[in-house]
Amino acid sequence: MSGQTLRQLAAVFQLEWKKTFRSRRGWWIYLLAAAPVGLMLLHWLIFSRPQLRLGRHSLGDDSMAYAALFQFFYLRGAIFFGCVGIFCNLFRGEMLEKTLHYYYMTPVRRELLVAGKYLAGLTVAVVVFVTSAALSFLFIGRHFGAAYSDYIWHGPGAAQLGWYMLITALACTGYGAVFLMAGLRYRNPMIPAAAVFVWENINPFLPALLQKVSVIYYLRSMLPVEVPIPPPFSVMVIDADPISPWISAPGLLAVAALLLAYTALSARQTEISYGE
């Protein structure tokens, strides 16, 4: 990669990450990320009181509660919708604001533009959601005091936290690539986003082969604590072959790279007329 290419990539990245971080349209994403942290803080404050803490629940219960929060709120909700908000807007938002031509009137290769925007979106998504997931994890058992510190530093806590952070980053990577493409290819990216949402959520009930055509399948296989689907839905779950994290992580990255390559090709063909 030449010096000029790197300068151009850095320029796109710099413009985009500032804009994405400061976007007024994105306030709900911060709220989505802050909500579980607030909840966990509340949990800590409430259960820090000796009169409430006694005999209510164990550290294992909190670990399981966090696993459920992560699987059902973060993965299937906050990160998914957060990525819709961040990545769909990278191109579609500029179309709506009639500012995309500023980029298209510069001698930047479209592939580079896609890469710069994606990296900026990914930085924002990873910072917001990894921070949120990590803080929630750290707060959920904080009321156990030294026992929780011991759980983190000398037990499985640190490894679990590492996996949750990695899964969050990979979720942002995968969903980011999907929604960047949707934002460029579709006039109304909410329609493909809704379709992906349904597909990801019915994933456990799909035939094993179809389960593999999703982001959530690869992410689930890396979860340090698996939370089973509760009854009565559990009877409809179809068990797919488990996949090693050492395959699922690179696999997810490869799929994201393929989607980005397709987005870059689409960006070359994209016309800008703002519908005038």
Place this chain on the structure above:
Amino acid sequence: MSDSLITFGNVSRFYGEVLGINKVSLAIPPGITSLVGPNGAGKTTLMNLMTGLIRPTQGEIRVLGVAPDDPQKLCRIVGYCAQFDAFPKGLSGRQFIYSFLRLYGYSDAECDARTAASMERVSMTGAADRPVAAYSKGMRQRIKLAQAIAHDPRVIILDEPLNGLDPMARAETIDLFQEWGKNGRHVIVSSHILHEVDRISDQVILLSQGYVVAEGQIQGVRSEVKEQPMQIVVRCDRPGDLAARLFKEGHIVEAKIAADALLLRTKDADNFYLLLNRVILDSGLIVESVAPADDDVNAVYQYLIGAEGTTV
């Protein structure tokens, strides 16, 4: 030769079933070229095709020999100031220009120098560090111009560039266009302000409903409208006497007499001018001025399209 021209070869562009422009063939030389036409005539489509923002449905376009589907080459020689009053959020004027200059791969020092120079060109140095969102309409228009010229393009495409400018800024901007045009650049301007376009243009392209209805120097375009009598105003001491003599000789289809002026309509301007010279010499009239009254864009547009020029 084609490396100094913007050429359209039988270019058509459709938006689905809606016609943008149809079978347009043009060769635009350096200088100021104005695109004139009512809304929907195809001006912005023509500009977007030149900049590669849209592609032709058929035909071929070359901008100084470069195909618009090669943005890495094209965008180094073309600057575009779009009609939209829209900017990336949260940037000052200086940051706006500087940030997009970095996309050209220039070093930080060169970006700084070019940013300062382009802001100076449009008299925006004093407001450089204010947010674009706090600018007036005229300032936003000027900062867009500065951004379009910051990389020193050979072709400058300006969609309604005079919109929102106060008279002083408008005059300064027109001076800039004229300077660029004289320097051998291509300056393509679309505007609704016909009398200003008329004054500054080296050539005009008249568009209607996606078709080029006339192109060339405005006087040349006017003389091609053969079936429409030309209007000529003669200011002299005895307009009634002059009208009588001219009618006697033919070549005149209509005459209107005012206090010290005579408005004449003729279908044969060349012979009319010869006749007028002879009549003036023979009669001893004192003539203050002789001037065509309808070789401006407005009049030509009315003749060609039948639309009111002022509403274009």
